[in-house]
Amino acid sequence: MSQPKMGRGVVVGSNVKFGKQVVIWNYVVIGDDTKIGDGSCIGSFCDIGKNVTIGKNCSIQSHVTISNGCSIGDNVFIAPNCSLLNDKYPKSDLITPSIVRNNVIVGGGTIILPNVVVGENSVIGGGSVVTRDVPPGEVVSGSPAKQVMSIREYQIKRDDFIQNSR
Numbered sequence: 001m002s003q004p005k006m007g008r009g010v011v012v013g014s015n016v017k018f019g020k021q022v023v024i025w026n027y028v029v030i031g032d033d034t035k036i037g038d039g040s041c042i043g044s045f046c047d048i049g050k051n052v053t054i055g056k057n058c059s060i061q062s063h064v065t066i067s068n069g070c071s072i073g074d075n076v077f078i079a080p081n082c083s084l085l086n087d088k089y090p091k092s093d094l095i096t097p098s099i100v101r102n103n104v105i106v107g108g109g110t111i112i113l114p115n116v117v118v119g120e121n122s123v124i125g126g127g128s129v130v131t132r133d134v135p136p137g138e139v140v141s142g143s144p145a146k147q148v149m150s151i152r153e154y155q156i157k158r159d160d161f162i163q164n165s166r
Contacts, residue, residue, distance in 0.1 A: 004036070007044065019056065031068065043080070055102065067114075069097035076100055079108035079126065088114045101136070123154055 004018045007026035016030050019038035024030070028042050031050035040058040042048070049068035054060065056074045064078055067086035072078075078100075086097040096115035100106065104118050107126030112118065118134045125141025125148065134140050137151045149157075 073102035
């Protein structure tokens with residue numbers, strides 16, 4: 001493990017493991033026994049709990065809370081102001097962390113409730129409240145989040161938007 005590039009005011013707990021080329025921006029708190037994979041970037045003002053795993057090449061934007069024990073796969077993008085939670089009945093001390101699998105995009109302001117698994121290659125629309133598991137390859141949005149289109153439809157719309165915005 002290597003030493004990350006760190007901004008100002010970063011607090012790192014004990015036994016935290018960083019992969020290569022990790023970047024941690026300003027005023028981030030990282031709890032004990034957390035692992036952050038190669039090439040991942042953590043934005044300013046994030047709160048990352050204890051025993052959290054963040055995979056390789058993740059982009060965690062500013063003001064994100066990742067509760068104790070949560071797990072994030074590789075190549076995950078989490079937009080600003082999101083929360084991954086771990087206790088269905090706070091303060092029950094019965095921790096059931098949320099899990100985000102590989103290649104997931106989480107839109108801004110999203111809340112992923114405890115004990116929820118977000119499947120690979122999924123997209124969560126901004127402002128959603130994810131109350132139940134998201135199958136791989138689905139695009140969900142809303143409160144509670146429901147499927148709104150296939151991943152293929154999402155990719156076509158995204159590509160059209162990019163093409164028409166240039």
